[in-house]
Amino acid sequence: xxxxxxxxxxxxxGLSGIPxxxxxxxxxxxxxxxxxxxxxxxxxxxxxxxxxxEQPAGQAxxxxxxxTFLRGVQRVNADGSALFHSIYPGWYxxxxxxxxxxxxxxxxxxxTSQFFLPDTLSEFLYSQVTAYxxxxxxxxxxxxxxxxxxxxxxxxxxxxxxxxxxxxTLTVRVDRAAIAQENHFGGPGGRPPGPPxxxxxxxxxxxxxxxxxRRGPPQEAPPLEGEHRIAALLPDAKRVDRPWGSGGPPPVx
Numbered sequence: 001x002x003x004x005x006x007x008x009x010x011x012x013x014g015l016s017g018i019p020x021x022x023x024x025x026x027x028x029x030x031x032x033x034x035x036x037x038x039x040x041x042x043x044x045x046x047x048x049x050x051x052x053x054e055q056p057a058g059q060a061x062x063x064x065x066x067x068t069f070l071r072g073v074q075r076v077n078a079d080g081s082a083l084f085h086s087i088y089p090g091w092y093x094x095x096x097x098x099x100x101x102x103x104x105x106x107x108x109x110x111x112t113s114q115f116f117l118p119d120t121l122s123e124f125l126y127s128q129v130t131a132y133x134x135x136x137x138x139x140x141x142x143x144x145x146x147x148x149x150x151x152x153x154x155x156x157x158x159x160x161x162x163x164x165x166x167x168x169t170l171t172v173r174v175d176r177a178a179i180a181q182e183n184h185f186g187g188p189g190g191r192p193p194g195p196p197x198x199x200x201x202x203x204x205x206x207x208x209x210x211x212x213x214r215r216g217p218p219q220e221a222p223p224l225e226g227e228h229r230i231a232a233l234l235p236d237a238k239r240v241d242r243p244w245g246s247g248g249p250p251p252v253x
Contacts, residue, residue, distance in 0.1 A: 001042065001102060001112070002052045004071060010085040011072040016131040017046040017087025019165035022157075026080045026103055029175045033080030037110075037174070040102040041084050042071040046131040048092035088125055088166065089117075091138050096145035097122045099157070103174050112180040115155045115170050116148050120234070139223040143232050 022041060026034045044050050051067035070089075074082040091097050096116060103111040119142050126132045142148045148155070157168045224232055 001040065001100065002071065004052075004068060004073075006068060006072050007074060008072045009074060009083060011041065011070050012085060012087055013067075013069040015045055015069055015087055017090075018125055018129060018131075020086050020088045021162070021165055021167045022084040022086055022099065023167065023169045024076070024082050024084075024101065025169070025171045026076050026082070027171065027173050029173065031173070033078065034076065034103070034105070034174055034176065035078065035080070036105055037076050037080075038073055038104045039076060039082050039172075040071075040073040040104070041086075041099065042101075043086070043089040043099040044092060045070060046087065046090040046129075047134070048090040088122075088132075090132055091122070091126070091140070094140055096140045096142045096148055098145075098148070099168075101170075101172070102180070103172060105176065109180045110174045110176065110178045111172065113151070113155065113172075114147065115157045116142050116145075116151070117157055117168065118159060119143075119232075121159060137223040137225070141224070141229075141232050 024039050024041075026037050026039060028034045042050070049064060051064050051069045051071060053064055070086060072084055074084070076082045089097055089099060096119070098114045098116050100112075100114045102109060102113075123138070126134070126138060142156075155170075157170045159166055159168050161167075223229070
């Protein structure tokens with residue numbers, strides 16, 4: 001998260017990718033529209049790169065610090081809704097496909113979170129659309145992403161096709177008295193890893209239990225393939241365990 005306060009509906013800045021409209025409906029603990037609330041949204045581009053961060057040297061993209069693509073904020077309408085025009089996000093190592101958001105009101109941040117998109121749709125787009133194609137297979141799915149598992153089904157965005165784009169919708173219920181707390185596995189607002197192939201980030205605060213709320217880099221594990229991958233992608237399929245070993249699943253960023 002970067003506190004840029006870029007008030008805008010269109011956050012694409014001309015980037016290539018499948019057009020997506022993201023519609024939030026923000027309600028309070030009583031179920032009524034949370035009038036006056038601001039909602040921030042941010043996510044990576046088609047190749048898994050975030051704007052606003054310096055990327056590791058030697059990569060095709062080396063410096064995004066001055067860029068602001070795929071970031072924006074809006075005040076919700078009277079019905080609690082806000083609509084952003086974006087592109088379908090890509091992926092990066094150790095995380096499944098996700099979109100970050102933050103709900104604020106006045107000087108209070110009520111909620112910092114993220115939601116997830118259907119694995120089967122992501123799999124199709126990443127293999128068939130030029131802007132998303134990579135030489136490597138996506139290594140983390142919804143079924144084995146630590147944050148997605150903890151968050152549960154209530155943080156899965158609803159997706160449907162409309163003319164020329166996908167429409168993603170999510171209803172967010174917020175306690176008006178709540179103050180968002182930083183967690184200890186990357187935090188929804190934590191710094192992302194580098195671009196594709198960059199490997200893990202190292203440095204102060206990037207160790208388990210670091211003071212900035214970030215965990216260490218994800219452990220390497222081979223991506224599922226063949227019928228095991230299909231079983232993990234399909235709804236209601238029995239989950240296929242991955243070879244993490246005795247140490248349990250890797251921390252996520």
